[in-house]
Amino acid sequence: MATTAENLKCKECGRTYPLKALFVCEFCFGPLEVAYDYEKIRRRATKERISHGPPSLWRYKDFLPVNDKPAVDLQAGFTPLIKADRLAAELGLKKLWVKNDTANPTHSFKDRVVSVALQRALEMGFEVVACASTGNLANSVAAHAAASGTEAFVFVPANLEIQKIIATAIYGVNVVKVNGNYDDVNRLCTEIASEKNWAFVNVNVRPYYAEGSKTLAFETAEQLGWRAPDKVVTPVASGSLLTKIHKGFWELGEVGLIRRKAPSVHGAQALGCGPVAAAYAEEAEHVKPVKPDTIAKSLAIGNPADGIFALEVVRETGGSIESVTEQEIVDGIKLLAETTGIFTETAGGVTTAVLAKLAAAGKIYPDDETVLYITGDGLKTLDAVADTISTFQIDPSYSQFEEDVLGEVIKS
Numbered sequence: 001m002a003t004t005a006e007n008l009k010c011k012e013c014g015r016t017y018p019l020k021a022l023f024v025c026e027f028c029f030g031p032l033e034v035a036y037d038y039e040k041i042r043r044r045a046t047k048e049r050i051s052h053g054p055p056s057l058w059r060y061k062d063f064l065p066v067n068d069k070p071a072v073d074l075q076a077g078f079t080p081l082i083k084a085d086r087l088a089a090e091l092g093l094k095k096l097w098v099k100n101d102t103a104n105p106t107h108s109f110k111d112r113v114v115s116v117a118l119q120r121a122l123e124m125g126f127e128v129v130a131c132a133s134t135g136n137l138a139n140s141v142a143a144h145a146a147a148s149g150t151e152a153f154v155f156v157p158a159n160l161e162i163q164k165i166i167a168t169a170i171y172g173v174n175v176v177k178v179n180g181n182y183d184d185v186n187r188l189c190t191e192i193a194s195e196k197n198w199a200f201v202n203v204n205v206r207p208y209y210a211e212g213s214k215t216l217a218f219e220t221a222e223q224l225g226w227r228a229p230d231k232v233v234t235p236v237a238s239g240s241l242l243t244k245i246h247k248g249f250w251e252l253g254e255v256g257l258i259r260r261k262a263p264s265v266h267g268a269q270a271l272g273c274g275p276v277a278a279a280y281a282e283e284a285e286h287v288k289p290v291k292p293d294t295i296a297k298s299l300a301i302g303n304p305a306d307g308i309f310a311l312e313v314v315r316e317t318g319g320s321i322e323s324v325t326e327q328e329i330v331d332g333i334k335l336l337a338e339t340t341g342i343f344t345e346t347a348g349g350v351t352t353a354v355l356a357k358l359a360a361a362g363k364i365y366p367d368d369e370t371v372l373y374i375t376g377d378g379l380k381t382l383d384a385v386a387d388t389i390s391t392f393q394i395d396p397s398y399s400q401f402e403e404d405v406l407g408e409v410i411k412s
């Protein structure tokens, strides 16, 4: 069934463009976003049709800019929404859920955006896919390219965590380590994109790619019994995820699947790379680029493309964007693991730490229905917490177990 998407629309001046591999407005250089025929979606996307759809993000295909059934389907999405009572109690909250996107095929939310980008790229006839990545995107592009037999070039900062490089190269794609930070990699990719007829998922296919993130909101609403929560907390790298979660809830209201309601959207950044949080704190109209210096490498985008739109969303919805220290990130990872059984990468440490901060500051009330978005797996960033764990080591002897293990446990 043909897509419900109508065209690409400039977010700044509103000019429209055909559904091609375009990403920036020729007139004002504003970013392009997919616009839909919501009447068409309203007619197609009933709760019944969605609930009979596949247990993946493709159950929301009516809201996505793709025509065909997915050629590549790693069954991304439809991840668990878990009631986190122990974490809630720890923070003085009562109604808290964790959306566990570590449960995706390559263990981060990027599988959502890549599923949509790759499908759209293949529909547009591209034969090579590529991306600039801080790691999670690299993993996902590589896996989806491998599954579809598409050639892929993945560009990453050379200093990326080794786990993320291995978990990309294993799929047999071309991994290019660039001496520089993510913003350097991104600049290089924009240049390559103008030379080569490749689908750069987060450059010339970005408008389609970004739409995949809306499915986080769709699933949250469906899993809550078709309603939006009061507050959501989400990490901020480019700012795109935050704006698309907002758009997702808005769309569900627009087509009548939930009561119209915009949850307060709270964004989370690391202090070591918090340009959007800084702009929020200063009530600035622009986001000043920074040089990233943080263990939260998947959020280390110093010049965030959608930062300004993320600011708009949080201001409009009564949310905020906060930042946390490196120690708070590590504490956040541990707090989440110890109270929910979910081991997150550093980005989730940032998000959990910001949730804790918001709860402590009274910006999230105990009775607020709150959803915490955990977007990546801790096995990808083991180094961040390797020094903080403790274990026992003994000889295979009962008496030593009693003395050195039980003795210590009882003492503490």
Ligand SMILES: [Zn+2]
Binding pocket: 010, 011, 012, 013, 014, 015, 025, 026, 027, 028, 029, 030
């Ligand atoms: Zn424009």
